[in-house]
Amino acid sequence: MTEELRIDKWLWAARFYKTRTLAQAAVEAGQVKVGGERVKPSRSVRPGDILQIRAGEQDWEVLVRALSAQRGPAVFARTLYDETQQGLKRRLEALELRKQNLDPSAHIKGRPTKHDRRQLERFKTPPTR
Template sequence: MIELPLQERVRLDKWLWAARFFKTRGLAAEEIGKNRISVNGQVAKASRELKAGDRVSWRQQGVLREVEVRALSEVRGPAPLAQALYVETPESLEARRVAAEQRRQGIEPAHSITQGRPTKRDRRELEREQRGRVEWDRWSAKLDE
């Protein structure tokens, strides 16, 4: 089994990348730059040094994720080793489970349609209105010249 080199302190953006929460370190730094990631309840910068026991939280796919840092590594390794770097809180696991269930059940798209698809007559009226605006814009431009 491959062992990752462990450190005492690691930059937040490197740790998020090494723990496989973000595909690239640049994406992790971008989210941090937008103040979307917090450490121990405070908005963090990319250069923030993590230590074991810190709690990192962010919103991923509309669900608040919160993990506790168990180990630190700057090297991105295999997924099983990356998962050993953190422990997800029970609240975060429950929120992800509920969100997955809601996505699985889904919302019927037909329920969100109030008027339905436009009829041929409706489309022709829309096209007439749009052409009328374009012609008016063309005519008003000629008056300005």
């Protein structure tokens, strides 16, 4: 019998997602593909499989090297897979592009504070003479 593990469990152990539930939801949403095809969370993953993973804003293309049903430290999780050369190149290019096209309002969260609102009002209203 070959070594197999559920894909959602492996994604969680390899630290692509914080929880197994998030990994399961990502697989169901089609953000994880095995050999270019959508799969179900119960799909078994084996060493040698190539996965395309969309985690956050990053696209990964990895080759499964080992299996683990337990989530360990990040150093151990990194030994479970190897990133393909073309996948690494695409991911670094996308990262560089995101750095160049940074959204100026990306750091703003929620409603403006009182101070922010007053600055906006000063900016909007023309100066009185």
